[in-house]
Amino acid sequence: MRCVHKILAIIMSSEGTEPEAQEQNYQKYKSLKKYQEAVDCLSAAADECQQTSNVNLENLISNCDNCVGLVQQLADKEDDRLRKFALQQLLTSVGHSLGSLKAKKDQLNKGHEPYVKDATSISTDNAADKHKTQRKLIVEDTIIRKGSISFQDVAGLTEAKEILREAIIMPIQYPHLFTGGLKPWKRILLYGPPGTGKSRLAQAVSKEINSTFYCVSSADLISSWVGESEKIIKELFHHATQQEGRSVIFIDELDSICRSRSSSEEEHTRRVKTELLRQMEGADNMASVEKIFLLCATNRPWELDSAFLRRFQKRIYIHLPDREARKAILHLNTASSSAVFSAEDLDSFADNTEGFSGSDLSNLILSALYEPVREVQKATHWKETTDGKFTPCDESEPDSIKQSMRDIQPELVQPRQITIQDFLKALCTSQGTISQAELHKFTEFTQKFGHCG
Incomplete structure (x- = not known):
């Protein structure tokens, strides 16, 4: 141009x-x-x-x-x-x-593609194949291999894990148990405040199963070309039915594409929602719908269109971590630091972090883990450990050596062990990001439509 x-x-x-x-x-x-x-x-x-x-x-x-x-x-x-x-x-x-x-x-x-005669004599067959190949590549890019996160790495959420085992893992590992009138769940919605572990649960599912796992976001499905988004959605479900065994499709941030329909919304947006609804119900191939398990996540379930809500057989509330889950998150995030906490330390941590999401706790723990590193940078006195390394100490300690970190070989610098006081100090600059008003909305939605996980 x-x-x-x-x-x-x-x-x-x-x-x-x-x-x-x-x-x-x-x-x-x-x-x-x-x-x-x-x-x-x-x-x-x-x-x-x-x-x-x-x-x-x-x-x-x-x-x-x-x-x-x-x-x-x-x-x-x-x-x-x-x-x-x-x-x-x-x-x-x-x-x-x-x-x-x-x-x-x-x-x-x-x-x-029709034949269009212009200066370059476009090849219609090649153009059609190109678009089809692009859609296939978009879908294949969403397939993720087995990760390192398992259900044991997700603190709390016991009931949610059990439902996911019943819905996905057991039908794949023990298909003979699901015969006659007993059929596995096909569609489950995970909803809850941001940072509570919805995506992490989905990642854990991908490790537990031996089938194809598609991790999809709205950016993968939406195209700037009118009509192309519907074809990508159709290609996603078609691709999943062609795999061996039962495939799992995980759509994150579902509210970004499935908000309540209105008379003022654009036509192409409505067509995208309609196509997704059709594929959820197996409109193109009723037999193939049995081969797909749809797992979706959202932070704003009340914005979802009622037609989508109705199609989820289970709507699981992924709530903020409770007292025991907060202790477990502390253990999981400090497992590699060799830190040791007493029962009193864990109780103190749990008491001071009520209302924190899993993501809030991870950020808090990371900030606390930095405390020994910050001390190393400011230390003026050091003592030598039994293995020949140097750790910061008070100038009043016997055999302390006055020097800065720059005077010590980098590989010999050894920060002190983390303590519960580091977490209490980090709490002074860390707050939970979920308001009571948001929690109230989740509680109301759960009472009407949900199932506590």
Whole structure:
């Protein structure tokens, strides 16, 4: 598009396009008017191309089409060789773009690429294959391999883990148990405040099973091209049904694409929701729906459309960690630091962190773990340990050595062991991020629709 603007700028700045010439020669005035109309069409098309979403393909094609017609008329009547060459170059450039846009439109409307004759003679078969390959690559990029997180690495949430074992793990490991009227759950929604472990639970599921696990976000499903998002969703579920055994699709931040429908929302948004609902119910292949388990997570369940809520057989509230879970989180996050805490220390930590989410606690613990490192940087006196390393000490201690950290070889610097006091100190600058008003909304939703995990 930039090269097109440059070509038009050259043409309009050439001799014979000044206002005086318009008055002297009506034909030149008409030509100048067509030049301006072509610029306006091209500018409108360029503005549309800058859109990151909701691109109006019809408007884009219309502007390019009008520009081609105007430029063709100008080229036919132009006698100046330089201008005629520039107009022909412009015609080739816009014609190429127009052909691509029409091919894209036909692909979205009919599912295949028509033959479009333009300067580059676009190959329709190759274009169709390219788009199909791109959708397949998008889906395959969401597949994650077994991670290192297991259910044992997720503190608390005992009931949620049990439900996920019943819904996903047991049907895969013991399929003979689920016969007759007993069928495994197909769709489960995890909801709760941010940082409570919803995504971590999903990662743990991927380690526990030997089937294909898709981890999807709204960014993976939404395309700026109208109609392409629905095809990506369809490709995701189709790809999952082609795998051996039962596949698991995890969609995080579901509220970003499944908010309540309204009369004011855009048509393409409504089509995306409709396609996802169709795939959840196995509209294309009822037999294939048995091969897919859908696990979704959201921080704002009350914003979900009621049609989506109804389709989840279990809606599990992933609440803030309770007292015992907070102690377990402390153990998990300090396991590699060789820190030892007494029962009183753990009670003190649990008492002072009520209302913290799992993410809040992780940040608090990380801040506390930094305390010995901060002391190392400021230390002025050191003592040598039995293994030949140096650790900070008080200047009153026997055999203390006055020096800074820079005077010691880096590999010999040894910070002190972390204590519960470091956590209490970190609490002075750390607060929970979940308000009581938010918790009240989750409680109300759970009473109406949910199941406490």
